[in-house]
Amino acid sequence: MLQGAATGFRGFQVCGQNVTQGKADQHEGLDLMREIPMAGKGSRVDDDPAHFMHKANLWPTEEEAPGLRTAFTAYADAMTDLGFRIMAKVDDGLRETCTQEEAHGIMNLPEMYDDPFWIMRAIRYPPASSPTGVEEQGVGEHRDYGLLTMILQDDTPGCLQIRRENGAWEHVDPVPDCLVVNIGDVLDFWTGGYFKATPHRVLAPRDRDRVSLPFFFEPNLHAPILPDGTTYEDHVLSKLSSNFADPTDQAQK
Numbered sequence: 180m181l182q183g184a185a186t187g188f189r190g191f192q193v194c195g196q197n198v199t200q201g202k203a204d205q206h207e208g209l210d211l212m213r214e215i216p217m218a219g220k221g222s223r224v225d226d227d228p229a230h231f232m233h234k235a236n237l238w239p240t241e242e243e244a245p246g247l248r249t250a251f252t253a254y255a256d257a258m259t260d261l262g263f264r265i266m267a268k269v270d271d272g273l274r275e276t277c278t279q280e281e282a283h284g285i286m287n288l289p290e291m292y293d294d295p296f297w298i299m300r301a302i303r304y305p306p307a308s309s310p311t312g313v314e315e316q317g318v319g320e321h322r323d324y325g326l327l328t329m330i331l332q333d334d335t336p337g338c339l340q341i342r343r344e345n346g347a348w349e350h351v352d353p354v355p356d357c358l359v360v361n362i363g364d365v366l367d368f369w370t371g372g373y374f375k376a377t378p379h380r381v382l383a384p385r386d387r388d389r390v391s392l393p394f395f396f397e398p399n400l401h402a403p404i405l406p407d408g409t410t411y412e413d414h415v416l417s418k419l420s421s422n423f424a425d426p427t428d429q430a431q432k
């Protein structure tokens with residue numbers, strides 16, 4: 180079953196199903212999220228078993244991908260731990276450098292991510308099919324939704340790029356044994372832009388597959404993220420709902 184609203188945005192998505200700025204992205208992948216048990220602290224729709232947050236991840240079977248579930252589960256645990264450690268440094272830095280007003284009064288930051296949601300994607304970007312010189316969209320320009328994104332990428336250069344404030348695109352090529360860490364919308368909102376969400380994109384690789392594993396360390400689902408009371412759950416649902424084309428509807432591609 181393909182990923183979509185019916186699966187709680189979990190599971191496999193085919194090439195072109197993810198859409199950024201109205202254009203199909205040239206990648207396929209497996210989307211996983213923290214599973215939120217019914218009546219957990221996580222969701223304001225605790226009584227609605229159909230709510231997308233309560234869906235289970237759609238793992239490949241052990242025969243299809245031996246060891247994958249165990250390895251990915253351990254990886255998600257390790258990245259959650261890393262997210263806490265980086266956010267503790269962010270919190271220390273804010274306390275040292277900002278007044279309460281400057282940091283939008285978010286001096287109780289740790290309470291906003293003490294039960295953090297997470298999303299993880301295992302992505303394959305096929306090589307660009309067009310003639311050399313034409314840039315093909317692996318993922319179009321966007322900012323991530325939450326607090327921090329830790330990206331593990333293979334050794335394919337020339338794909339991941341960030342956009343500087345002057346508008347120039349800069350490659351973020353792989354460095355052995357290093358993760359790329361991006362700042363997401365929520366940390367930008369909470370700190371009034373002191374920490375800026377990084378606009379980024381992925382260009383399709385030239386002559387080989389590229390594989391990446393972004394892990395999104397997110398706030399508590401209930402955490403208010405804007406002064407109007409919008410919660411992270413509202414934000415992520417509106418983002419996820421607008422991300423996907425119906426793979427059977429060619430008109431949208």
Ligand SMILES: O=C(O)CCC(=O)C(=O)O
Pocket residue numbers: 300302318323330332339379380381391392393
């Ligand atoms: O593949 C990558 O390096 C980044 C993917 C990405 O930006 C995303 O999934 O939000």
Ligand SMILES: [Fe+2]
Pocket residue numbers: 321322323379
């Ligand atoms: Fe991203």
